[in-house]
């Protein structure tokens with residue numbers, strides 16, 4: 098069974114997404130937006146280390162290999178971990194819009210079980226934008242990029258200012274990020290009006 102709630106259907110005044118002129122070129126690896134991100138950072142021992150690549154238009158592809166630390170049932174990926182992989186892939190789309198945004202809503206279909214050691218091949222695209230609201234969709238396939246769909250998701254991201262993180266994050270990590278010139282550079286790249 099599959100279905101999407103009305104909240105995730107773009108309103109009639111929504112427009113097509115526009116790829117930012119300075120977006121990474123198709124085929125380019127995006128790299129981690131934050132070293133300690135559970136989804137993409139290299140600094141988390143049991144993180145997903147998801148590697149996302151810019152596609153054409155406002156599309157992303159990504160790969161994530163399920164590790165033993167990601168199990169729910171014996172030998173199978175935990176559903177929350179798979180939802181995280183979808184969330185991270187969908188979040189990566191905002192690199193192509195050059196917009197800072199956070200997940201407001203994420204609806205996930207778990208279609209097939211995903212065994213440990215499986216490579217999940219993810220694809221995502223922005224479907225519409227309405228003001229601060231960014232509508233997107235993603236699929237995760239197993240057995241290869243053209244294999245059967247194991248998971249899929251629809252999401253609504255909400256554009257925020259960088260202050261969202263500064264005001265709400267724990268001081269320790271915020272301060273460390275502010276002291277890291279690479280992190281500041283990554284954040285600035287997203288600010289349309291720094």
Ligand SMILES: CCCCCCCCCC(=O)SCCNC(=O)CCNC(=O)[C@H](O)C(C)(C)COP(=O)(O)OP(=O)(O)OC[C@H]1O[C@@H](n2cnc3c(N)ncnc32)[C@H](O)[C@@H]1OP(=O)(O)O
Nearest residue numbers: 104130184185188189197199200201202230253255257287
């Ligand atoms: C460089 C950075 C790269 C980051 C990549 C990260 C990848 C992973 C992504 C994540 O996991 S982000 C972490 C998980 N998400 C959060 O922690 C977000 C927590 N929620 C919030 O902080 C606020 O609820 C939020 C910023 C999403 C919205 O609060 P606001 O006060 O800014 O928005 P507001 O309430 O004014 O709503 C703006 C519009 O969005 C709609 N909206 C907001 N939240 C919604 C929601 N949850 N569901 C549906 N619609 C929502 C709302 O109805 C409204 O629609 P209209 O403009 O049509 O009136």
